[in-house]
Amino acid sequence: MSQTGVTPSPDTLPYAALKRQLLSKPTPVLPPPPSSASPPTSHAISSLSLHPSLEAALHLLNDDLPSAHFLVRKMQAAPRWEAMMLHGILHRIEGDYENTRAWYRDVQDSEVFRLAWGREDGLERAMGFVRRVKVLRKERKVEDSKQELKELQDESGREIRVVMEFCEREFGTGKVVDASGVWVQDEKSKGKGSDMVIGGEGWRQF
Secondary structure, eight states: OOTTSOOOOGGGOOHHHHHHHHHTSOOOOSOOOTTOSOHHHHHHHHHTOOOHHHHHHHHHHTTOHHHHHHHHTTOOSTTOHHHHHHHHHHHHHHTOHHHHHHHHHHHTTSHHHHHHHOSSSHHHHHHHHHHHHHHHHHHTOGGGOHHHHHHHHHHHHHHHHHHHHHHHHHHOSSOOSBGGGGOOOOGGGTTOOTTOOSSOOTTSBO
8 A cells, every 4th residue: 555545556566566466465376267367467567568587477476377378488498497487387377287397397407497496306396396286186175275275375486486586686677678589489389379468568579
């Protein structure tokens, strides 16, 4: 709430406040309900014109998987290790655990993955986390496993925070008006996903 006593709308929130707001709620672990993303928040995120990896992370926190997917599918190769890791996180939230494991294996030697999961047994720890999420979803006993869900949400939040902090250090939080120089899109994904962003592409070059 502002000093005037009026809660600002998402459209007026700067990056730090928007990040704080999104991280104050449970971090996604299981597939979100349909229409759970906040369109005003999606628009606010897109309007910041952040580095696409950082923008994708915010969309994940907003349960806006289509907008996040639109961005990470344009960054599916080195040196965009952080986007590849976010791609794995996205598929984990969707419940596509095989794809998650594939992305984690691809980035296991990257700095961002090691920061999140450790250098020695990082891949094993990450795969163990994915297994726990899969078991929780498969058994469909979320109501009977509230403590497990809370622990998984906390771990998911920790992982995304590490990726976001990495992006903040590497790219900053200023505007990236022309994002086309960031893309390392592979051939098979060209032409896909152009209609997937809830918040809209705005005037930024993609």
